[in-house]
Amino acid sequence: MAGPAHPRLAASLDRLGTETAFSVLARAKELERSGRDVIHLEIGEPDFETPAHIRAAAVAALDAGETHYCPSAGIPELREEAAAYLSRTRGVSVSPGRLLVGNGAKPFLFFTVLAVCNPGDEVVYPDPGFPIYESAVRWSGAVPVPLPLREERDFGFDPADLAARLTERTKLVILNSPQNPTGGVIGGGDLAETARLIARTRAWVLSDEVYGRLLYEGEFRSIASEPGMLDRTILLDGFSKTYAMTGWRCGFAAVPESLVDPLVRFFVNSTSCVPPFVQRAGVAALTGPQDAPAAMLAELRRRRDLIVAGLDALPGVSCRMPKGAFYAFPNVASVPLPAEELARRLLDEAGVALLAGSAFGPGGAANLRVSYASSIENLERALERMRAFLEPLVR
Ligand SMILES: Cc1ncc(COP(=O)(O)O)c(C=O)c1O
Numbered sequence: 001m002a003g004p005a006h007p008r009l010a011a012s013l014d015r016l017g018t019e020t021a022f023s024v025l026a027r028a029k030e031l032e033r034s035g036r037d038v039i040h041l042e043i044g045e046p047d048f049e050t051p052a053h054i055r056a057a058a059v060a061a062l063d064a065g066e067t068h069y070c071p072s073a074g075i076p077e078l079r080e081e082a083a084a085y086l087s088r089t090r091g092v093s094v095s096p097g098r099l100l101v102g103n104g105a106k107p108f109l110f111f112t113v114l115a116v117c118n119p120g121d122e123v124v125y126p127d128p129g130f131p132i133y134e135s136a137v138r139w140s141g142a143v144p145v146p147l148p149l150r151e152e153r154d155f156g157f158d159p160a161d162l163a164a165r166l167t168e169r170t171k172l173v174i175l176n177s178p179q180n181p182t183g184g185v186i187g188g189g190d191l192a193e194t195a196r197l198i199a200r201t202r203a204w205v206l207s208d209e210v211y212g213r214l215l216y217e218g219e220f221r222s223i224a225s226e227p228g229m230l231d232r233t234i235l236l237d238g239f240s241k242t243y244a245m246t247g248w249r250c251g252f253a254a255v256p257e258s259l260v261d262p263l264v265r266f267f268v269n270s271t272s273c274v275p276p277f278v279q280r281a282g283v284a285a286l287t288g289p290q291d292a293p294a295a296m297l298a299e300l301r302r303r304r305d306l307i308v309a310g311l312d313a314l315p316g317v318s319c320r321m322p323k324g325a326f327y328a329f330p331n332v333a334s335v336p337l338p339a340e341e342l343a344r345r346l347l348d349e350a351g352v353a354l355l356a357g358s359a360f361g362p363g364g365a366a367n368l369r370v371s372y373a374s375s376i377e378n379l380e381r382a383l384e385r386m387r388a389f390l391e392p393l394v395r
Contacts, residue, residue: 103250114140210238
């Protein structure tokens with residue numbers, strides 16, 4: 001008789017995606033352990049320290065004994081401050097009762113999709129885009145409907161493309177501006193047109209605004225401030241990018257009234273709460289001096305200008321000027337290698353870790369994603385290495 005059957009994994013795991021940045025980071029670390037020098041342009045996190053007054057607030061809270069469970073929706077002080085912050089920065093009016101605090105922005109992406117989608121519902125999301133969107137949509141059994149971003153529009157989408165994708169079955173539209181991986185920003189005219197198109201549907205909107213403060217030109221505008229949008233929009237923000245707090249795992253969102261209880265239930269079922277001392281740090285971030293984010297933005301602008309000019313001058317490469325976030329998305333269609341192979345070989349042979357654009361969807365197949373949240377010196381060295389690699393390949 002055959003032995004006992006081997007325990008099996010869930011079939012649904014086939015539908016769960018991942019974030020390539022973490023696997024490339026692991027490969028880069030492996031190379032470093034074997035003695036290789038690697039320049040890290042793969043992972044999307046600021047290389048700055050979390051500002052001192054924010055760290056001090058967490059330490060004070062720890063010392064004051066804030067080390068226990070706390071409300072799943074967030075501590076009242078952070079809900080109040082974050083509601084005031086979103087109201088102030090987006091020109092909307094959000095009450096603290098609609099403000100939820102989560103373990104980063106990421107859980108809101110997953111739980112929102114799970115809370116609103118039935119199998120067969122359609123979800124429109126940017127392509128290329130943050131890979132967790134598609135992963136969550138597939139996991140829920142909903143139908144992914146990619147919305148192409150157009151390089152010739154500086155990686156904005158054409159509202160006509162959105163119109164063509166909105167149907168009676170559209171349950172959710174995911175927007176992200178400034179955008180990962182392209183650095184694109186949805187312009188004012190397109191935002192208004194997008195709101196008009198969505199207003200004709202019964203779709204929810206998830207507006208991922210985690211890079212809202214990392215904008216190099218103009219004023220940030222949220223779809224939530226367009227007529228009729230606030231009551232159907234999950235307005236998502238967090239501390240990771242703005243305050244260099246990726247490891248703290250704290251994000252927040254203003255959500256429509258009817259989504260408050262369902263999302264809190266997901267938190268109760270999964271993470272229970274965000275550590276209270278982390279939330280105290282969040283209060284300090286929002287209420288304390290804002291010179292650190294301002295200085296970070298100024299430094300990132302210098303780096304953007306350097307890396308974009310440098311990439312654009314490489315053989316076979318052209319690079320648009322991103323308007324926000326800290327990513328460049330150079331086009332490498334003229335390099336005689338598929339972008340995935342190019343990314344792999346740049347890591348293995350040149351010691352430059354970056355991502356193939358296809359990690360963000362088929363729309364990124366001709367591009368690389370370069371995270372320029374790294375020192376000017378590192379960026380200059382990376383450009384030199386890339387030039388040395390590309391010159392013999394591209395004539
Ligand atoms: C577009 C986008 N949304 C959300 C996140 C997740 O942010 P958090 O660290 O707050 O979970 C990221 C992180 O890279 C991102 O790029």
